[in-house]
Amino acid sequence: MERRPSPSTKMTIFSELRVFPIALTEEVRRGDSLADKLLQATRHSKLSLRRGDILIVKHKIISKAEGRLVALDSIKPSAGSQAWARRYKLDARVTEVALGESKRVVRRKRGVLITETRHGLICANSGVDVSNVNGGRHALLLPRDPDRSAAQLYRELKKRLKLSIPVIISDSFGRPWREGLTEVAIGVAGMKALHDYRGDRDPHGYPLRVTIEAVADELACAAGLVCGKLARTPACIIRGFDYHPGRGRAQDLIRPAALDLFR
Numbered sequence: 001m002e003r004r005p006s007p008s009t010k011m012t013i014f015s016e017l018r019v020f021p022i023a024l025t026e027e028v029r030r031g032d033s034l035a036d037k038l039l040q041a042t043r044h045s046k047l048s049l050r051r052g053d054i055l056i057v058k059h060k061i062i063s064k065a066e067g068r069l070v071a072l073d074s075i076k077p078s079a080g081s082q083a084w085a086r087r088y089k090l091d092a093r094v095t096e097v098a099l100g101e102s103k104r105v106v107r108r109k110r111g112v113l114i115t116e117t118r119h120g121l122i123c124a125n126s127g128v129d130v131s132n133v134n135g136g137r138h139a140l141l142l143p144r145d146p147d148r149s150a151a152q153l154y155r156e157l158k159k160r161l162k163l164s165i166p167v168i169i170s171d172s173f174g175r176p177w178r179e180g181l182t183e184v185a186i187g188v189a190g191m192k193a194l195h196d197y198r199g200d201r202d203p204h205g206y207p208l209r210v211t212i213e214a215v216a217d218e219l220a221c222a223a224g225l226v227c228g229k230l231a232r233t234p235a236c237i238i239r240g241f242d243y244h245p246g247r248g249r250a251q252d253l254i255r256p257a258a259l260d261l262f263r
Contacts, residue, residue, distance in 0.1 A: 016240050017222065017238065017239070017240045017241055018238070018239045018240050019222055019223060019225070019226045019236050019237070019238050019239075020045075020047055020226075020236055020237040020239065021045075021226045021227060021231075021233045021235075021236045022038060022041050022042055022045060022047070022233065022234075022235040022236055022237065023041060023045065023231070023232055023233045024037060024038075024041050024061070024232060024233075024234055024235075025041075025044075025232070027064075028061040028064040028065050028234075029064065029065070030064065030065065030066070030067035030069075031065070031067070032064075032065045033065075033156070034057070034061060034062065034065050034153055034156075035153060035156035035157050035160060037061075038055070038057070038235055039157075039160065039161075041235075042237070047237060049157070049161060049163065049165050049237060050163075050239065051163055051164075052239065052240075053165055053237050053238065053239050054165070054166045054167075054168065054191065054219060054237070054238040054239075054241060054243060055153075055157070055165050055166070055167050055168070055235065055236075055237060055238075056167075056168045056170055056219060056220060056222075056223035056227075056235060056236050056237075056238060057150075057153065057167060057168070057169050057170070057234065057235045058169075058170055058171070058227060058234040058235065059127075059142060059143060059146065059169050059170065059171045059186060059187070060129070060132060060133075060140060060234060061234045061235070062143050062146070062149050062153075062169055062187070063140050063141060063142060063143050064140065066143055066144070066149065068140060068141040068142070068143060068144070069133070069138040069139070069140055069141075070097055070138060070139045070140075070141060071137065071138055072091070072093045072094070072097075072130075072136070072137060072138060072139055073093075073137070075093040075096050075097060076096075077092035077093055077095065077096040078096060081093075081095040081096040081099065084108075084113075087111075088110070088111030089111075090111060091130070093139075094125065094128060094130060094139055095113065095125075097126075097128050097139050097141070098113055098115060098125035098126040098128045099113075099115070099126075101115075101117060101118070101126035101127070101128060101141060101142070102115035102116060102117060102118075102126045103115070103116045103117060103118050103120075104116045106122055112124060113125055117142065119142065119145075119146065119186070119251075120251065120254045121142075121173075121186060121254070123171075123173050123174070124173075124174055126141075126142070127141070127142040127171060127186075128140070128141055128142075132229075142171070142186065143169070143186075143187065146169050146186040146187030146250055147187050147188060147189065147249045147250055147251060148187075149169060149187050150167045150168065150169050150187035150188055150189035150190075150250075151167075151189040153167045153189070154166065154167045154189035154190045164190055164245065165190065166188070166189065166190030166191035166243060166245070167187070167188070167189045167190060168185045168187065168188055168191075168216050168219055168220055168223075169185065169186055169187030169188075169250070170183045170184065170185055170186065170220035170223060170224065171183070171184060171186050172184075172224070172229075176262075182221055182224065183217070183220040183221045183223065183224035184217050184220055184253075185214075185216035185217050185219070185220045185250050185253060186250050187250050188216050188248045188249055188250045188252075189248070189249075190245065190248075191216070191243040191244060191245055191246060191248050192215070192243070192244040192245075192246045192248040192252075193214070193215065193216035193217075193248040193249060193250060193252045193253050194212050194213065194214060194215065194216070194248070194252055194253065195212070195213045195215050195244060196211075196212050197211040197212065197213065198210065198211060198212065214253055215241075215243065216248070216250065216253060217253065219238055219241065222238060223236045223238065
């Protein structure tokens with residue numbers, strides 16, 4: 001994957017970006033050390049984390065390690081959830097869990113439930129998922145605090161490797177006005193999630209006034225191309241990106257309501 005050098009004097013992008021998949025052969029269970037599992041998997045794949053690398057981890061293994069599973073046969077759906085599910089041939093229990101995980105319902109139409117989670121994320125079904133879990137017996141919730149989860153993994157890797165390896169936790173979201181899913185960063189640690197080009201000038205000397213790049217989302221998307229959906233590859237290493245170290249958070253990517261023209 002090639003990237004052109006940036007005209008910005010504040011940031012230099014290497015000419016080559018490399019993405020290495022990390023496959024896990026064993027299921028992640030509650031209480032597992034993801035640092036141990038991921039380091040073991042990198043060794044098995046004859047990989048190693050180096051200074052300057054970024055680790056992208058899909059949220060599902062984070063949620064599984066944190067025990068964010070809900071047994072669906074323990075859920076008693078409300079009458080509203082049952083009516084909605086009957087109308088669109090859905091699982092009323094999943095709808096009930098999604099509503100319970102939401103802060104507000106953004107849109108509910110044609111069988112699609114768009115909510116705002118307690119984290120401030122806008123997504124379908126509050127991010128509640130049943131695929132790639134255990135065959136439909138449990139629903140998997142988003143991590144309770146993805147930024148904190150990323151920070152914990154970042155600290156554990158630093159302790160073991162004596163290296164600062166930024167961590168991005170990703171999930172697949174749909175987008176308004178666009179078909180298909182794409183990856184987004186829902187947890188970040190060890191790097192800035194945004195790069196602010198305001199005040200820089202383009203190659204023609206024109207000053208940039210509004211350009212802020214969501215680099216954490218872009219890196220999550222690059223990882224999504226390599227990890228796939230069904231390959232049992234829940235993490236990858238990105239090498240060659242000149243990130244900005246610092247106390248970045250995925251929360252920095254959420255536009256404040258006062259600045260959001262669509263609320």
